[in-house]
Amino acid sequence: MKTIPRLLLLAAATTALSLHGADAAASWKQSCAKCHGPDGKGDTKMGHKLGILDLSDPKVQAKFTDDDVFKAVKLGRTDASGKTTMKAIEGLSDDDIKALVPFVRSLKP
Numbered sequence: 535m536k537t538i539p540r541l542l543l544l545a546a547a548t549t550a551l552s553l554h555g556a557d558a559a560a561s562w563k564q565s566c567a568k569c570h571g572p573d574g575k576g577d578t579k580m581g582h583k584l585g586i587l588d589l590s591d592p593k594v595q596a597k598f599t600d601d602d603v604f605k606a607v608k609l610g611r612t613d614a615s616g617k618t619t620m621k622a623i624e625g626l627s628d629d630d631i632k633a634l635v636p637f638v639r640s641l642k643p
C-alpha cells in the first residue's frame with residue numbers, strides 16, 4: 535500500500551515539470567521563434583537578415599552564460615557598432631525569462 539502515495543507524488547511532480555516546460559516552449563514560440571526558428575537554428579527570414587547565431591550549436595552556447603541569456607531577452611543585444619540586433623523582448627516577466635534559460639540550453643544536442 536506504500537506505493538500509492540509515491541505514485542501520486544511522482545504524478546504531481548511530473549505535471550509540475552511539464553507545465554513549466556510548456557510555459558517556456560510557449561514563450562519561445564510566441565516571442566523568439568520568428569527570429570531564432572522553432573529549433574533555435576535561426577533558419578528564418580529575420581534570422582538571415584540579422585545574421586543570427588545558431589543556438590543549437592554547442593560552440594555558440596559555450597560563448598554565453600545563463601545570465602547573458604537573461605540579459606539578451608530583458609535588455610536586448612547590440613552589435614559592436616551599437617546597432618540593435620535583438621531588441622529587448624516585451625511581454626515576458628522575469629520568471630518567464632528565467633524559465634526560458636533552460637529551454638535555450640535544451641536547444642543544443
Ligand code: HEC
Pocket residue numbers: 561562565566567568569570580584585586587597598599602603606607611612613619620621623634638
Ligand atoms: C528580432 C529578432 C529576434 C528575436 C525576436 C529574438 N532574438 Fe535572440 N537574437 C537575435 C539576434 C540577431 C541575435 C544575435 C545578436 C548578437 O550576436 O549580438 C540574438 C542572440 C540571442 C542570444 C545569444 C546572446 C548572447 O549573449 O550571445 C540568445 C540566448 C537569444 N538571442 C535568445 C532569445 C530568446 C530567448 C528570445 C525570445 C524571448 C529571443 N532571443 C528573441 C534576434 C532575435
